[in-house]
Amino acid sequence: MGKAISWLRRSQARVAGWLALGACVLLAVPFSVVATEAPPVQPNEPSIHFGILPIGSAAESRKQWQPLLDDLAGRLGTPVTTISVSSYAGLSSAIADQRVDIAFLSGRLAIEAVLHQHMGVVAQFVRTDGAKGNVGMLVVRTDGPIRGLGDMLAQAGRWRYARGEPLSVTGYVAPEAEVFAPRGLNSDTFFASVHVGNHQNNMLAVANGEADISTSNNPDLDLFRRNFPREAAQLKVIWRSTSIPCGVLVVRRDMAEPLRSRLVAFMRGYGKGSDATAAEERVKLAQVPDLAGFNAADGRVLKPFVDMEYTLLRQQAKNGRWVSEEAREARLRQVETQYRQTLAGLRP
Known part of the structure; x- marks a missing residue:
């Protein structure tokens, strides 16, 4: 550990x-x-x-x-x-x-x-x-001990996680915003280990027994099935995000x-x-x-991404450990200000 x-x-x-x-x-x-x-x-x-x-x-x-x-x-x-x-x-x-x-x-x-x-x-x-968009996913081995999202969440500190970079929506932001943050969790501390890579390599790691859970999305999973049919047959999806714009x-x-x-x-x-x-x-x-x-x-089509990021940052601020309630409220105000400034910056 x-x-x-x-x-x-x-x-x-x-x-x-x-x-x-x-x-x-x-x-x-x-x-x-x-x-x-x-x-x-x-x-x-x-x-x-x-x-x-x-x-x-x-x-x-x-x-x-x-x-x-x-x-x-x-x-x-x-x-x-x-x-x-x-x-x-x-x-x-x-x-x-x-x-x-x-x-x-x-x-x-x-x-x-x-x-x-x-x-x-x-x-x-x-x-x-x-x-209109793609769907983020969490993928595990079909024959592994994780049968569904509940099994994964029930055993903190046990699993090995292969996720995308922080800039990746389906590889990081979507699962963080919709799975971990609403439960007061952070994937970087929830798992026994965290490996950062692309979707293809992460799914290969799960298929080969080097990781227990991988992030992915529907286009990358389709491509993986074409390129690695034997490995893809060993995988199953245990969670899908809401629709993410193209x-x-x-x-x-x-x-x-x-x-x-x-x-x-x-x-x-x-x-x-x-x-x-x-x-x-x-x-x-x-x-x-x-x-x-x-x-x-134009830039307005990026609003759903900004909304997802905003939701994630608010949840993290609410559930985080702060020296005082005033510090928490200050962070929440900062998140609100950043959200409004970002939306303004996306206008043509």
């Missing part, structure tokens, strides 16, 4: 380091920049840097997006490079360091980009099944015109229409799990 707590504290320190975004540095995060087949970049020639939110591995995510990005480079006649990282914090740091012109983000990552990193929401992810595209506000407008128009129109070209584009879109296209949107 002592080793687990020591390991957890070291992990928390590393996460805290990642989130020091003002440093604008990628800390121990694999970082790759891969050029498309666009024409070679000439001196002073504009280019587009596309940031890819990791789904599965960074290499896999890059491969999924590449056909669309090749079309983007060809249509705009502008070289496109991908900024492909292995963590949410790594992508946020790349955006803060102005390495990214356009990115596909979700939740807290998108809010951070809009409020503090000079990005603006231009479109929202459209799912192939028409659903991710968004953000574009750098100070990107030069008319390139910015042409980029936004391309992404919003890609795969739409009834001609053969649009049909081919929809096939390329489908290579990204559950992606059918992008609808025009």
Whole structure:
């Protein structure tokens, strides 16, 4: 138990380091920049840097997006490079360091980009099944001792937890806000050990007996079933969150015109229409799990994420240990103020 707590504290320190975004540095995060087949970049020639939110591995995510990005480079006649990282914090740091012109983000990552990193929401992810959002999950082994959420909650300090980064909505915010905080619990202290990783690796850890519970979501679980059918057959879902809105595209506000407008128009129109070209584009879109296209949107579509974060912070303030009731009330007032300021910052 002592080793687990020591390991957890070291992990928390590393996460805290990642989130020091003002440093604008990628800390121990694999970082790759891969050029498309666009024409070679000439001196002073504009280019587009596309940031890819990791789904599965960074290499896999890059491969999924590449056909669309090749079309983007060809249509705009502008070289496109991908900024492909292995963590949410790594992508946020790349955006803060102005390495990214356009990115596909979700939740807290998108809010951070809009409020503090000079990005603006231009479109929202459209799912192939028409659903308005995704669902966060907690996953365990089918043959394991945890039969349901009650079994997990009944034995504090026993289980090994594999979750997402603090910037991940389904990997951290949703289960924290809807499972742990309402019960006065904190996942970082509830479990025997906590490992932070992506959904794919976390589910593999559960399937291989290296963890007892993993966070996930429906797109990542579907992808996991395709890539690891034998391991996926050993897993079951014991909890599902409320619906979480789909991710968004953000574009750098100070990107030069008319390139910015042409980029936004391309992404919003890609795969739409009834001609053969649009049909081919929809096939390329489908290579990204559950992606059918992008609808025009602005920062207001992020309000549900802000509401979830607000709920979590209020619950943590109410249930936390404070030196006095006055300190608790001061924290609650701070949460209210931050909530109103964040909503104001999302308005176009």
